[in-house]
């Protein structure tokens with residue numbers, strides 16, 4: 001789960017990381033009150049709050065250029081804000097559909113001397129958090145990594161010991177800090193690592209982290225992602241979830257404890273177990289199809305969950321076929337069968353459905369389906385099932 005920049009900055013501030021003063025607004029009638037909190041001669045940046053990067057270079061569908069704008073006066077800030085709020089911003093990261101801007105953040109403009117890049121994430125191979133820093137901030141870090149990898153410093157942190165002072169110094173030196181700014185950088189690093197660790201973050205990315213002309217180190221942008229599986233430990237973070245920016249179907253799935261991820265293809269998969277879900281998607285692709293989603297109903301799903309899973313799948317207009325692939329272990333095949341039948345009673349299944357059941361209570365499951373009168377195609381192996389659904393979808397669309 002990702003949170004908006006203004007929430008991320010509030011969290012960073014709690015950890016002693018310096019961020020610019022700012023105020024978030026959700027409607028036009030809050031503009032004046034929000035702007036009155038800045039000194040009259042202040043230079044204000046208006047920032048669109050969406051969960052995608054590249055906002056600075058983004059373009060609104062109404063033609064307005066830039067989702068992050070430096071303004072010269074409060075009047076201009078207000079005019080810019082009117083152009084942004086409620087409109088759809090397209091950036092290199094949003095895809096062509098863009099994202100509707102529902103929140104704006106007014107913030108003090110810093111006097112930037114230099115922009116740095118800083119990120120903390122989990123290095124799965126090393127099984128340790130890694131801090132990635134570069135003196136080339138504000139730009140595409142992928143580009144720096146490709147063209148000048150020597151400008152990137154990586155430091156692994158031993159999770160049992162935490163960030164050591166010598167490691168923080170190594171990063172600050174590596175970025176060329178000295179004097180009082182050096183101490184500011186150490187303090188920022190310490191706070192950033194602590195947020196990452198305490199809140200079970202999967203990513204803390206500050207691009208840019210800046211050195212101001214006054215010699216302070218300030219986080220100008222903040223992207224924080226959290227491990228969904230650890231959110232139950234952080235209700236205060238879970239409360240920051242922005243449902244407007246999440247796939248409706250994913251939100252609905254999480255209410256039913258289903259692991260669901262929308263994909264771009266047209267063959268929906270309903271599977272139990274993440275490994276089986278991955279191989280089901282692979283084999284659909286092998287036969288020339290494209291999965292519409294990843295849906296793992298888990299080991300112990302009940303009829304209600306299976307019904308919910310079906311409804312979520314069927315609410316997706318791009319779905320042209322469904323493949324149910326269940327290996328009955330803890331999850332019994334008859335439970336799945338009952339779920340399919342219950343779902344078919346409440347929502348009409350208008351696309352081809354291929355079902356492959358195997359394992360515990362398989363005969364009962366198949367018998368229930370056969371007696372239900374539902375029009376579906378049974379398959380007896382994963383390959384058989386994948387090939388059948390790919391062909392059915394192809395026939396339908398030709």
Ligand code: ADP
Pocket residue numbers: 020045052053054055056057068107108109110111112115138207208220221222
């Ligand atoms: P994004 O990465 O989505 O484009 P950023 O928050 O990084 O959005 O803003 C883009 C650029 O705008 C930054 O690299 C920085 O140069 C400038 N910027 C952002 N916030 C401020 C600020 N408070 N003061 C001065 N410049 C800013």
Ligand code: MG
Pocket residue numbers: 053054138207208221
């Ligand atoms: Mg940025």
